[in-house]
Amino acid sequence: MKKVGILGGTFDPPHIGHLIIANEVLHAQNLDEIWFMPNQEPPHKIKSGDVTNIQRVEMLQLSIEVHSAFRIETLELDREGKSYTYDTMTLLNEAHPDIDFYFIIGADMVEYLPEWYKIEKLMQIVKFISVNRPKYQLETDYPVQYVKVPDINISSSLIRERVKDGETISFLVRDEVKRYIEENRLYES
Numbered sequence: 243m244k245k246v247g248i249l250g251g252t253f254d255p256p257h258i259g260h261l262i263i264a265n266e267v268l269h270a271q272n273l274d275e276i277w278f279m280p281n282q283e284p285p286h287k288i289k290s291g292d293v294t295n296i297q298r299v300e301m302l303q304l305s306i307e308v309h310s311a312f313r314i315e316t317l318e319l320d321r322e323g324k325s326y327t328y329d330t331m332t333l334l335n336e337a338h339p340d341i342d343f344y345f346i347i348g349a350d351m352v353e354y355l356p357e358w359y360k361i362e363k364l365m366q367i368v369k370f371i372s373v374n375r376p377k378y379q380l381e382t383d384y385p386v387q388y389v390k391v392p393d394i395n396i397s398s399s400l401i402r403e404r405v406k407d408g409e410t411i412s413f414l415v416r417d418e419v420k421r422y423i424e425e426n427r428l429y430e431s
């Protein structure tokens with residue numbers, strides 16, 4: 243069976259933390275590929291409203307082109323409403339019976355797991371891999387594997403605040419993404 247890690251996210255915008263954790267998990271778990279999966283509506287927070295789905299996908303494309311094992315899965319963008327992972331993984335398992343999926347989450351999402359939609363059933367249809375994230379706890383009663391990554395204190399919120407305040411985002415996102423944000427005047431207000 244092919245082993246694929248799914249990094250679901252809002253990617254508003256994608257930053258180097260996403261790339262680092264994807265690469266670390268790819269190697270630590272001997273996965274074949276990582277699929278970056280932008281959500282339509284994040285179940286637990288509100289998108290910034292500054293970007294379109296197409297812009298988030300374009301920034302993801304610019305981010306992942308560095309790695310031949312990185313792909314984008316746009317399935318959640320075809321569905322309106324909140325992107326519940328249970329619904330998505332049911333569809334992905336049906337569409338790819340030859341693939342063993344691993345859903346990758348940062349420690350902030352581990353803390354939130356008890357609130358996930360149909361969490362008990364979700365745990366039965368996909369394996370979870372967690373990674374550490376500064377300021378969040380990894381303890382959970384759910385059967386989640388753990389991959390230790392270098393602590394990365396970068397978030398999409400930080401990038402948005404920096405742009406709004408006219409501060410640098412160099413090296414926090416890929417240069418191509420920085421240029422895209424500037425050219426499209428994203429996150430300025």
Ligand SMILES: Nc1ncnc2c1ncn2[C@@H]1O[C@H](COP(=O)(O)OP(=O)(O)OP(=O)(O)O)[C@@H](O)[C@H]1O
Pocket residue numbers: 249250251252253254259260263346347348349350351373374375376394395396397398399400
């Ligand atoms: N610096 C990081 N360290 C570990 N995990 C991270 C990091 N940044 C993002 N993640 C994980 O990547 C996934 C997608 O994150 P997302 O696209 O929501 O970015 P974010 O930085 O958390 O965004 P925001 O600041 O807008 O909440 C989530 O599982 C999140 O926990």
Ligand SMILES: O=C(O)c1ccc[n+]([C@@H]2O[C@H](COP(=O)([O-])O)[C@@H](O)[C@H]2O)c1
Pocket residue numbers: 249250251252253279281283284285286287325326327328351354357358359
């Ligand atoms: O299904 C849920 O209830 C659920 C609750 C919180 C987060 N998720 C998913 O977890 C991934 C990371 O979430 P986010 O919002 O931090 O980008 C993303 O794919 C979300 O759709 C899913």
